[in-house]
Amino acid sequence: xxxxxxxxxxxxxxxxxxxxxxxxxxxxxxxxxxxxxxxxxxxxxxxxxxxxxxxxxxxxxxxxxxxxxxxxxxxxxxxxxxxxxxxxxxxxxxxxxxxxxxxxxxxxxxxxxxxxxxxxxxxxxxxxxxxxxxxxxxxxxxxxxxxxxxxxxxxxxxxxxxxxxxxxxxxxxxxxxxxxxxxxxxxxxxxxxxxxxxxxxxxxxxxxxxxxxxxxxxxxxxxxxxxxxxxxxxxxxxxxxxxxxxxxxxxxxxxxxxxxx
Amino acid sequence: xxxxxxxxxxxxxxxxxxxxxxxxxxxxxxxxxxxxxxxxxxxxxxxxxxxxxxxxxxxxxxxxxxxxxxxxxxxxxxxxxxxxxxxxxxxxxxxxxxxxxxxxxxxxxxxxxxxxxxxxxxxxxxxxxxxxxxxxxxxxxxxxxxxxxxxxxxxxxxxxxxxxxxxxxxxxxxxxxxxxxxxxxxxxxxxxxxxxxxxxxxxxxxxxxxxxxxxxxxxxxxxxxxxxxxxxxxxxxxxxxxxxxxxxxxxxxxxxxxxxxxxxxxxxxxxxxxxxxxxxxxxxxxxxxxxxxxxxxxxxxxxxxxxxxxxxxxxxxxxxxxxxx
Amino acid sequence: xxxxxxxxxxxxxxxxxxxxxxxxxxxxxxxxxxxxxxxxxxxxxxxxxxxxxxxxxxxxxxxxxxxxxxxxxxxxxxxxxxxxxxxxxxxxxxxxxxxxxxxxxxxxxxxxxxxxxxxxxxxxxxxxxxxxxxxxxxxxxxxxxxxxxxxxxxxxxxxxxxxxxxxxxxxxxxxxxxxxxxxxxxxxxxxxxxxxxxxxxxxxxxxxxxxxxxxxxxxxxxxxxxxxxxxxxxxxxxxxxxxxxxxxxxxxxxxxxxxxxxxxxxxxxxxxxxxxxxxxxxxxxxxxxxxxxxxxx
Numbered sequence: 110x111x112x113x114x115x116x117x118x119x120x121x122x123x124x125x126x127x128x129x130x131x132x133x134x135x136x137x138x139x140x141x142x143x144x145x146x147x148x149x150x151x152x153x154x155x156x157x158x159x160x161x162x163x164x165x166x167x168x169x170x171x172x173x174x175x176x177x178x179x180x181x182x183x184x185x186x187x188x189x190x191x192x193x194x195x196x197x198x199x200x201x202x203x204x205x206x207x208x209x210x211x212x213x214x215x216x217x218x219x220x221x222x223x224x225x226x227x228x229x230x231x232x233x234x235x236x237x238x239x240x241x242x243x244x245x246x247x248x249x250x251x252x253x254x255x256x257x258x259x260x261x262x263x264x265x266x267x268x269x270x271x272x273x274x275x276x277x278x279x280x281x282x283x284x285x286x287x288x289x290x291x292x293x294x295x296x297x298x299x300x301x302x303x304x305x306x307x308x309x310x311x312x313x314x315x316x317x318x319x320x321x322x323x324x325x326x327x328x329x330x331x332x333x334x335x336x337x338x339x340x341x342x343x344x345x346x347x348x349x350x351x352x353x354x355x356x357x358x359x360x361x362x363x364x365x366x367x368x369x370x
Numbered sequence: 371x372x373x374x375x376x377x378x379x380x381x382x383x384x385x386x387x388x389x390x391x392x393x394x395x396x397x398x399x400x401x402x403x404x405x406x407x408x409x410x411x412x413x414x415x416x417x418x419x420x421x422x423x424x425x426x427x428x429x430x431x432x433x434x435x436x437x438x439x440x441x442x443x444x445x446x447x448x449x450x451x452x453x454x455x456x457x458x459x460x461x462x463x464x465x466x467x468x469x470x471x472x473x474x475x476x477x478x479x480x481x482x483x484x485x486x487x488x489x490x491x492x493x494x495x496x497x498x499x500x501x502x503x504x505x506x507x508x509x510x511x512x513x514x515x516x517x518x519x520x521x522x523x524x525x526x527x528x529x530x531x532x533x534x535x536x537x538x539x540x541x542x543x544x545x546x547x548x549x550x551x552x553x554x555x556x557x558x559x560x561x562x563x564x565x566x567x568x569x570x571x572x573x574x575x576x577x578x579x580x581x582x583x584x585x586x587x588x589x590x591x592x593x594x595x596x597x598x599x600x601x602x603x604x605x606x607x608x609x610x611x612x613x614x615x616x617x618x619x620x621x622x623x624x625x626x627x628x629x630x631x632x633x634x635x636x637x638x639x640x641x642x643x644x645x646x647x648x649x650x651x652x653x654x655x656x657x658x659x660x661x662x663x664x665x666x667x668x669x670x671x672x673x674x675x676x677x678x679x680x681x682x683x684x685x686x687x688x689x690x691x692x693x694x695x
Numbered sequence: 696x697x698x699x700x701x702x703x704x705x706x707x708x709x710x711x712x713x714x715x716x717x718x719x720x721x722x723x724x725x726x727x728x729x730x731x732x733x734x735x736x737x738x739x740x741x742x743x744x745x746x747x748x749x750x751x752x753x754x755x756x757x758x759x760x761x762x763x764x765x766x767x768x769x770x771x772x773x774x775x776x777x778x779x780x781x782x783x784x785x786x787x788x789x790x791x792x793x794x795x796x797x798x799x800x801x802x803x804x805x806x807x808x809x810x811x812x813x814x815x816x817x818x819x820x821x822x823x824x825x826x827x828x829x830x831x832x833x834x835x836x837x838x839x840x841x842x843x844x845x846x847x848x849x850x851x852x853x854x855x856x857x858x859x860x861x862x863x864x865x866x867x868x869x870x871x872x873x874x875x876x877x878x879x880x881x882x883x884x885x886x887x888x889x890x891x892x893x894x895x896x897x898x899x900x901x902x903x904x905x906x907x908x909x910x911x912x913x914x915x916x917x918x919x920x921x922x923x924x925x926x927x928x929x930x931x932x933x934x935x936x937x938x939x940x941x942x943x944x945x946x947x948x949x950x951x952x953x954x955x956x957x958x959x960x961x962x963x964x965x966x967x968x969x970x971x972x973x974x975x976x977x978x979x980x981x982x983x984x985x986x987x988x989x990x991x992x
Contacts, residue, residue, distance in 0.1 A: 156589075159589060159592040159593055160592065161588070161589070161592055161598075180595075181592075181595040181596065181597060182595035183595075184595060185593065185594050185595030186595075189593065190589070190592075190593035191593070192587070192589035192590055192593060193589075194587075195586065195587050195589075195590050196587070197585070197586065197587075198446075198450045198451065198452055198585060199447070199452070199585060199635065199640065201640050205640065205641075209582060209583060209586065209594070210594070212579065212582075212583050212594045212595065212596075213594060213595040215579065262593075265594070395923050396921050396923035396924045396927065397923045397924070397926060397927045414953070414956075415926055415929075415951075415953060418926070418950070418951035418952075418953075418956075419923055419926055419951055422947055422948060422950060422951040423922055423923060423948055423951045426947075426948075481945075539884065542884065543884070543886055546886045546887050547886065551886070551887070553886075553887070553888075553921065553922070553948070554885075554886065554946065554948055555948065556946065556947035556948055557947065558947075665921065665923075669921070669924065670919075670920040670921050670923070670924030671887070671918070671919040671920060671921065672887060672919075672921050
């Protein structure tokens, strides 16, 4: 669904690219997670997808169509992007906020139709925020706001959803609920592309992990292939041990105490 | 239903204010005489007062208020800042420099001063955009706001220099202009501003959905399919130039662009299409009211319009502030 | 930020005009100027280098024969023509003390407003005689003339000048005495609309010329008003300077005033009538000719 082909993105006046020859795909029906230490280029990938950062070389394809051939609204109708942070200056009821997700479908004068209302209601259901629909956005807790944002992304109606660090400020319960939701969306046929540093949860829920290091793909594959000490330690520059979590059997990472110097 | 009632109520209040503003003034006139004079009948002096003095200035006040209200609403949404308003972005400073330059250069033809003011405002807006771009923040509203503040500060310094050595009459003329007034209004001015405002208003309402999305943030907006930089710049330019036109017509009428959007939002209007319309309505009503008060508070002298809008606006703003916290 | 400038400049303007006058007296015991400071009489040396910071005083000094002794004037003093040859030392209000001292004066005449007190003090500290005068109204003129005459040793010519001017004014008053007085609105400024009130020089001059100021009841010498109020007072004639008259004629708002519609906007020479001066008689006559055509030759 979303494919990155030899993507190179460089910030102005930077000595080396932030994203350096990255290639991978996020297909439908699967959860693809991009992980890596700070500064590895994860967020730059999202910015490039949003066309907020010019691409130096390579390309991004959405359903086999090159990104620059798609006009912005067409892109937004196919791919929903949930950025890392979002704080509204002016509050509104959650339902109204979710309805803004229909913007890519609206014409200049066409108001919201029945189809739009249906899409909004469905999105609210799928994200599990029906109880919050009439609450004001400034009254929501961190976890609730996150789910409402995902509802808005779902209202866009596309086949892919891209989430940049979606669980950063959430507690365990909310984190788990979030990942369950992502898995559910993938099962329903969406392409879910996650950028996250929550390695353990990613290992449990993702179908494919792409490990970035200094802008390059250090490893890519199923969690059991990528979650190995030999692969992760040099990237994260920290002593780790990989074990199996007792609940599901997914690989789990345990950071060790610091090296003695 | 509540919504329709709200709009009808607003229009009724505006109509009442307009009637009051035409019926009241320094010279007491009987309502019947006023009504006849509007139609052009009656004593020549009364007709002159109503048709040549009061009606044009009330209409100008209405247009100035509507323009400033819409400009403020559009800027607060697109710059994601509840304290944004056109004057903050260099419009008022630039216009004032233009006007002071005109007064100091001895430009006395009444039609030319507004052109100088508009040119000054337009230059300031352009300069703010350039400064913003040079500072590297393509679409960052904070950079744009700071650029506007810087340009405004520079403009103030230029005004002080221009007025420092100027003769008293120049200073007085410049100050009076800066304090805002619709007292010199005539029908050709009203026609110009009406046409201009209509075009700008249509453009802003066309962009209203974009403002809804821009208000979410740069990345969310990009994710929803907006070219954030272009859309933001378009709205910024239209709003600033609309405000510049109001300044050219009536001098500095402060506070309206800041307060009116908050008032309308406080009444529960959130989406920018109705918000812009509401801001036009409320802004027009506010300035018409302020002009009426300016005329009747201390006859026969008139208070500066900019002072009255601030005095009238502050209590509204305080109420709104309390509601927020 | 703009409001701060506005307040600052407004305050300065307000301070510059309209404070209580300290009456000066001539003759008798101590002679005092309009700051209340004593003016030394004939015991001191007659000043040989005079800087005049008031246009009215410059004119007077030339009129009483002390012209050759004037070595500095303000940028606004352009009458008589010979005054133009005198070096310009800058503004009259809040003068540039250094520029004044650079002319090595032994007498400086400046405007008696609180704004000028610091300058007066600095000049006195530098050893220069200072006379502070207000020449705002007709009666100030004679007093100023005699004071300057005494200070420069030209008292006789000063008396003569004052008498000549007084007689010229009296002639104008007599010529228009029996005529019906037209109601006059005097346009000083139109943004805001400023006119002349009771106690202003122009009000007095208009009275001499046989006109009645529609704002004679206004307590302030420079009252602000609005066009509507002018309509209410219904003047027969509007007097304005050339710029003001052009603005009035070009403005749709001013056409609401009957006098404007009837074409009764008359232009005065603002340089001539602006303030009390040795040409006051001529000034009054010029106004009388406008509002009473044919009454004077």
